[in-house]
Amino acid sequence: MNAHLQPTGSAYFITKETQEIERHTLSVLVDNEPGILARVVGLFSARGYNIESLTVSETEHGRRLSRITVVVIATPKVLVQIKLQLERLVPVHRVHDLTAEGASLERELALIKVAGAGDHRAETLRLADAFRAQIVDASVESFVFEVTGKPAKIDSFIALMQPLGLVEVVRTGLAAISRGPESM
Amino acid sequence: MAEKMTGAEMVIQALTDQGVEHIFGYPGGAALPIYDALFQQEAVQHILVRHEQGATHMAEGYARSTGKPGVVLVTSGPGATNAVTGLTDALMDSIPLVCITAQVPTTLIGSDAFQECDTVGITRSCTKYNYLVKRVEDLPRIMHEAFRIATTGRPGPVVIDIPKDVQFALGEYYQPDHDTLRHQSYRPQVDGDAAAIEAAVDLMLRAERPIFYTGGGVINAGPEASEHLRELAELTGFPVTSTLMGLGAFPASHPQWMGMLGMHGTYEANLAMHDCDVMINIGARFDDRITGRVDAFSPNSRKIHVDIDPSSINKVVRVDVPIIGDCERVLAEMVRVWRSKTNQPRNEAIAPWWKEIEKWRAVNSLGYKNSDTVIKPQYAIERLYEATRKQGKDVFITTEVGQHQMWAAQHFHFDKPNHWMTSGGLGTMGYGLPAAVGVQVAHPDALVIDIAGEASVQMTMQELSTAVQYRLPIKIFILNNERMGMVRQWQDLLHGSRYAHSYSESLPDFVKLAEAYGGKGIRCENPAELDAAIAEMLDYDGPVLFDVIVEKDENCLPMIPSGKPHNEIILPDTANIGDIIDEKGRALV
Ligand SMILES: Cc1ncc(C[n+]2csc(CCOP(=O)(O)OP(=O)(O)O)c2C)c(N)n1
Numbered sequence: 185m186n187a188h189l190q191p192t193g194s195a196y197f198i199t200k201e202t203q204e205i206e207r208h209t210l211s212v213l214v215d216n217e218p219g220i221l222a223r224v225v226g227l228f229s230a231r232g233y234n235i236e237s238l239t240v241s242e243t244e245h246g247r248r249l250s251r252i253t254v255v256v257i258a259t260p261k262v263l264v265q266i267k268l269q270l271e272r273l274v275p276v277h278r279v280h281d282l283t284a285e286g287a288s289l290e291r292e293l294a295l296i297k298v299a300g301a302g303d304h305r306a307e308t309l310r311l312a313d314a315f316r317a318q319i320v321d322a323s324v325e326s327f328v329f330e331v332t333g334k335p336a337k338i339d340s341f342i343a344l345m346q347p348l349g350l351v352e353v354v355r356t357g358l359a360a361i362s363r364g365p366e367s368m
Numbered sequence: 369m370a371e372k373m374t375g376a377e378m379v380i381q382a383l384t385d386q387g388v389e390h391i392f393g394y395p396g397g398a399a400l401p402i403y404d405a406l407f408q409q410e411a412v413q414h415i416l417v418r419h420e421q422g423a424t425h426m427a428e429g430y431a432r433s434t435g436k437p438g439v440v441l442v443t444s445g446p447g448a449t450n451a452v453t454g455l456t457d458a459l460m461d462s463i464p465l466v467c468i469t470a471q472v473p474t475t476l477i478g479s480d481a482f483q484e485c486d487t488v489g490i491t492r493s494c495t496k497y498n499y500l501v502k503r504v505e506d507l508p509r510i511m512h513e514a515f516r517i518a519t520t521g522r523p524g525p526v527v528i529d530i531p532k533d534v535q536f537a538l539g540e541y542y543q544p545d546h547d548t549l550r551h552q553s554y555r556p557q558v559d560g561d562a563a564a565i566e567a568a569v570d571l572m573l574r575a576e577r578p579i580f581y582t583g584g585g586v587i588n589a590g591p592e593a594s595e596h597l598r599e600l601a602e603l604t605g606f607p608v609t610s611t612l613m614g615l616g617a618f619p620a621s622h623p624q625w626m627g628m629l630g631m632h633g634t635y636e637a638n639l640a641m642h643d644c645d646v647m648i649n650i651g652a653r654f655d656d657r658i659t660g661r662v663d664a665f666s667p668n669s670r671k672i673h674v675d676i677d678p679s680s681i682n683k684v685v686r687v688d689v690p691i692i693g694d695c696e697r698v699l700a701e702m703v704r705v706w707r708s709k710t711n712q713p714r715n716e717a718i719a720p721w722w723k724e725i726e727k728w729r730a731v732n733s734l735g736y737k738n739s740d741t742v743i744k745p746q747y748a749i750e751r752l753y754e755a756t757r758k759q760g761k762d763v764f765i766t767t768e769v770g771q772h773q774m775w776a777a778q779h780f781h782f783d784k785p786n787h788w789m790t791s792g793g794l795g796t797m798g799y800g801l802p803a804a805v806g807v808q809v810a811h812p813d814a815l816v817i818d819i820a821g822e823a824s825v826q827m828t829m830q831e832l833s834t835a836v837q838y839r840l841p842i843k844i845f846i847l848n849n850e851r852m853g854m855v856r857q858w859q860d861l862l863h864g865s866r867y868a869h870s871y872s873e874s875l876p877d878f879v880k881l882a883e884a885y886g887g888k889g890i891r892c893e894n895p896a897e898l899d900a901a902i903a904e905m906l907d908y909d910g911p912v913l914f915d916v917i918v919e920k921d922e923n924c925l926p927m928i929p930s931g932k933p934h935n936e937i938i939l940p941d942t943a944n945i946g947d948i949i950d951e952k953g954r955a956l957v
């Protein structure tokens with residue numbers, strides 16, 4: 185009955201966000217131990233950060249280290265927080281904001297299944313060639329292509345395949361590394 | 369040669385090697401091997417609680433009052449889930465805890481076995497770190513690493529989940545050195561950056577309206593940090609205020625003390641925060657109960673922020689000079705650098721500022737209208753404070769959550785660190801009684817009082833039984849307003865006085881309840897009899913439940929309503945507002 189009455193105040197003060205959001209690629213060096221991915225992902229969900237893409241794999245077997253590449257969308261202020269909050273996790277060694285630090289390489293791999301017959305097949309193959317997509321499986325009525333590159337390149341290849349009989353797509357998510365001789 | 373022992377024995381051995389004397393726990397199927405190992409030794413004393421939440425708060429009280437980690441032992445499933453509130457509380461307030469949870473055997477994990485729960489999953493976000501021990505070989509390393517992680521850097525709770533078969537398994541016990549600890553990634557920074565400290569002192573040397581804003585970090589950094597704070601405050605001549613968590617780090621009897629700041633802080637502390645030109649935040653985190661409206665928070669000041677947790681810096685409020693490090697080290701450096709530059713406090717330069725502060729102080733924002741027919745809650749705390757001062761004993765205060773907590777913070781005064789335990793970050797009703805038990809275990813000869821509300825105290829009331837069992841003479845001082853007073857106050861303020869479920873109905877007879885537990889019960893409702901009743905409580909050698917019937921509808925003031933800037937504080941109607949607050953401000957009163 186009273187639910188329509190707006191309270192005259194709130195328990196919390198909520199600031200309006202004035203900063204623009206940005207997309208950044210973070211590289212996170214972690215101990216490869218059980219639960220590490222849950223820890224990182226749990227941090228993002230608990231603090232309301234947005235993940236665009238996330239890839240993880242062991243990169244140094246001897247030292248049991250994994251590299252997590254995570255693409256986030258956030259305001260500059262939140263980006264700093266994300267980095268600091270990640271660094272606070274016990275098994276996290278280092279976090280680099282590759283986007284902020286300048287020159288870095290970003291690649292993604294996709295497997296793309298296209299089905300069709302006749303003229304469509306010829307057109308499909310011509311475009312695949314232009315995109316340097318490898319045929320990794322073929323049947324009389326389908327192809328599976330492997331394409332590697334920047335996410336934008338994969339996006340456009342997928343868009344072109346759409347009218348030609350696109351069936352399904354899997355993508356690895358982004359792997360990124362800095363240019364030059366240094367390691368992170 | 370390393371010694372062969374079972375996982376359960378390793379747990380006890382590691383606790384002994386860590387110097388642990390007391391643990392708080394509750395047994396169950398999965399934990400029995402550890403309980404069996406406990407039974408066969410004397411070094412570690414186990415306090416049997418009545419609910420696992422109680423164990424966690426006891427460990428918090430123990431930790432906060434000693435500076436040592438608190439240790440908890442619970443069984444799998446419900447034992448672990450019952451501990452979650454206390455773990456979260458410890459995480460929010462940066463209290464070092466090591467909580468050992470038993471788990472079903474490794475072979476049954478994932479099978480929905482009896483009393484199985486995903487303890488590491490459930491506690492991942494409410495611990496600083498947690499472990500599931502799958503092999504007995506890892507257990508000694510994990511036990512010792514857990515203590516290191518819990519107690520260093522920004523302290524916090526660590527969970528070690530130990531399956532029953534690992535408790536039974538035989539292995540070699542060892543004490544890892546630093547290099548064999550698994551997590552080389554964990555390296556908290558303790559020394560502040562020298563250039564930043566230099567820059568901070570330079571700012572302080574130019575300040576005309578400075579203020580120290582100190583927090584729980586000073587307490588966590590150990591008693592030396594409090595000594596350095598006092599030294600620095602006296603060297604500079606600057607006023608000092610503190611958060612709820614930091615009370616006691618700076619003596620309340622000191623002339624430079626401004627009282628607590630924040631939502632229920634003093635008028636002078638809040639206005640000084642708003643109007644200052646240099647703010648020196650030592651070990652506080654710009655919590656929303658402190659800042660109020662962030663965009664109107666201390667708009668004209670340059671801010672120095674000392675914190676051991678880099679993620680606290682610039683999280684809420686942008687600061688000018690961040691210093692990452694342990695408060696004790698940084699304060700010592702600040703003292704040294706200040707001394708190297710001058711041997712004079714800035715008394716003259718900041719005299720006008722003190723004059724202004726004196727004007728605000730004269731408002732007497734903690735004033736209240738006393739009564740001779742009903743006990744005012746503030747009066748009850750004042751009388752309690754006076755009576756305890758004459759005891760010649762070390763006095764520790766714990767609280768529950770609500771109005772009584774804020775009145776305790778305002779009207780009980782602390783001159784030493786580690787003597788005030790309260791649930792600040794999580795605001796957990798039910799914290800105070802078990803916390804008092806934990807404090808009393810650590811300090812058997814001290815006077816330990818839980819300042820409670822009649823609603824909160826019922827959340828963990830059963831721990832009175834623990835106090836009776838271990839002859840812990842805690843005093844529970846209930847300010848009984850028959851209301852969830854703080855909720856009622858907010859409903860008055862924000863929801864048109866529609867008191868949805870904020871009454872305390874069907875209250876137990878606390879005197880009889882105390883007697884049923886084997887403690888002493890006292891009730892008092894007449895202000896004239898209060899002093900005698902308090903004396904009776906203090907004289908009794910055993911746990912006392914003291915039911916102080918107080919004014920039902922008293923508001924806790926001053927108050928900065930949420931979302932308002934500091935200078936829109938609501939004052940009690942006894943405050944001497946005079947010409948200091950304008951008509952608009954008065955309308956808020
Ligand atoms: C576990 C828990 N549940 C709910 C709340 C919300 N809450 C904050 S204060 C309060 C009322 C406390 O009443 P009482 O203990 O009588 O203290 P008073 O405010 O009357 O002094 C409530 C329900 C809380 N802080 N903790």
Ligand SMILES: [Mg+2]
Binds near residue numbers: 847
């Ligand atoms: Mg009450």
